Amino acid sequence: MTYEFHWNVVFQKMPELLNGAFVTLHVSVLAMLLGIVIAILLAIAKMNNSKPFCYVATAWVETARNTPALFQIYMAYFGLGAFGIHLSPYVAVLSALVFINAGYLTETFRGGFQSIPSTQYSASKSLGMNSIQVYRYIILPQMLRRIYHPMTNQFVWSILMSSLGILVGMSELSGTTQRLQSLSFRTLEFFIVAAVMYFIITKLVLISSSLLSRKLFRGEI
Amino acid sequence: MNSLFTPLSWNDTGFILTGVMNTVTISVLAIVLGTVLGLIVGFIRAESNKLVNMLFGGLLDVLRSVPLIIQLVLFSTFVGAAGIPLDPFVAGSIVLSLYTMAFMSEVFRSGFESVPVSMQTAARSLGMNHWQTIYHIRLPIGLRAVFPSWLGVALSVIKDSALVSVIGYMELLRTSEQLISRTQQPLEILIGVGIFYFIISYPLSSYGRYVERKMAI
Numbered sequence: 461m462t463y464e465f466h467w468n469v470v471f472q473k474m475p476e477l478l479n480g481a482f483v484t485l486h487v488s489v490l491a492m493l494l495g496i497v498i499a500i501l502l503a504i505a506k507m508n509n510s511k512p513f514c515y516v517a518t519a520w521v522e523t524a525r526n527t528p529a530l531f532q533i534y535m536a537y538f539g540l541g542a543f544g545i546h547l548s549p550y551v552a553v554l555s556a557l558v559f560i561n562a563g564y565l566t567e568t569f570r571g572g573f574q575s576i577p578s579t580q581y582s583a584s585k586s587l588g589m590n591s592i593q594v595y596r597y598i599i600l601p602q603m604l605r606r607i608y609h610p611m612t613n614q615f616v617w618s619i620l621m622s623s624l625g626i627l628v629g630m631s632e633l634s635g636t637t638q639r640l641q642s643l644s645f646r647t648l649e650f651f652i653v654a655a656v657m658y659f660i661i662t663k664l665v666l667i668s669s670s671l672l673s674r675k676l677f678r679g680e681i
Numbered sequence: 682m683n684s685l686f687t688p689l690s691w692n693d694t695g696f697i698l699t700g701v702m703n704t705v706t707i708s709v710l711a712i713v714l715g716t717v718l719g720l721i722v723g724f725i726r727a728e729s730n731k732l733v734n735m736l737f738g739g740l741l742d743v744l745r746s747v748p749l750i751i752q753l754v755l756f757s758t759f760v761g762a763a764g765i766p767l768d769p770f771v772a773g774s775i776v777l778s779l780y781t782m783a784f785m786s787e788v789f790r791s792g793f794e795s796v797p798v799s800m801q802t803a804a805r806s807l808g809m810n811h812w813q814t815i816y817h818i819r820l821p822i823g824l825r826a827v828f829p830s831w832l833g834v835a836l837s838v839i840k841d842s843a844l845v846s847v848i849g850y851m852e853l854l855r856t857s858e859q860l861i862s863r864t865q866q867p868l869e870i871l872i873g874v875g876i877f878y879f880i881i882s883y884p885l886s887s888y889g890r891y892v893e894r895k896m897a898i
Contacts, residue, residue, distance in 0.1 A: 542868035623748035
């Protein structure tokens with residue numbers, strides 16, 4: 461192997477890479493928050509008896525779950541252009557991630573909600589709680605415990621999938637890496653550093669999530 | 682004046698079909714290789730001691746926490762720099778199979794560990810030897826339990842195979858991208874591609890949910 465590694469080039473560009481990593485975190489946190497809000501609405505719509513809402517929610521969930529993430533991003537970036545909507549790479553990746561997160565989380569929320577037997581609702585009612593109290597003290601705490609891990613996984617997944625921004629010229633971690641390596645031709649070095657940074661980010665997220673879960677659920681999980 | 686762009690026509694069918702075939706080929710290859718390797722690694726991990734487990738676990742963890750797209754670029758650049766440039770198809774299948782293996786091994790490990798020890802003890806007391814216990818008891822029972830998860834991983838591999846386009850493999854999404862730059866009709870082409878993925882993925886995922894529901898009862 462005759463390849464010579466030049467790490468200096470990479471270390472000089474470290475601030476830019478860190479900035480890219482920040483954008484990666486930024487877009488995935490935002491995608492997660494918006495995804496959660498939409499998923500709650502979709503889950504309510506799916507469990508509702510009114511047909512039109514239920515159909516819309518089902519169509520959303522099945523499209524998000526059964527097509528590749530890259531397809532969603534292309535759709536947002538190139539496809540919407542046909543309607544005269546031109547999104548910036550950041551918004552395109554964000555909206556694709558929100559779309560997919562919402563789709564997956566809907567099923568998570570619905571499953572979490574339905575896993576709590578309705579008898580608990582009646583029991584709390586018979587103890588004299590009103591509806592808000594039942595949800596606040598009985599149903600939501602149990603639900604949160606069940607959907608916590610799937611939600612963490614979804615968050616990690618969106619961090620990893622935001623790397624697809626490389627294909628539409630977004631300046632998150634992998635996009636920045638791509639741009640810097642094309643300026644310096646140190647492809648291997650830059651991508652190795654990017655891989656290490658992704659690894660560290662996901663590990664930090666997982667560790668902090670398990671610390672938080674210990675604090676939230678006090679070992680009752 | 683003639684336009685620079687030509688609209689989509691029936692002559693493009695062959696081109697699109699090549700993309701479809703390539704997507705199917707690389708997905709099936711990655712699923713088969715990933716399943717076989719994952720079965721072996723998952724079995725080793727379920728059987729072996731803590732040290733070996735941690736070693737394997739760390740390695741697989743890297744495969745799971747680095748984005749597939751970075752792995753693809755890194756691997757194809759690395760083999761190029763090492764002086765053995767590989768065909769995009771070969772490089773893509775290797776990376777995709779290893780990536781699949783990382784997820785499959787976890788699925789199979791949990792399957793093997795779900796078989797109660799008492800069942801194995803019972804099998805041994807009936808006069809089966811070690812390998813017979815594995816072949817007749819642990820494999821069938823463990824594998825049946827994880828079938829829905831296996832299907833889930835396989836489906837995500839079909840969807841992730843779209844990423845192999847970054848290293849130049851002409852799979853469905855890349856062919857569509859090239860057609861888009863020629864025809865400037867992104868919406869029609871992309872919707873067609875979406876429908877194709879949906880047609881493959883939806884029946885399988887519904888079947889997975891059906892099996893899961895049946896097994897839960």
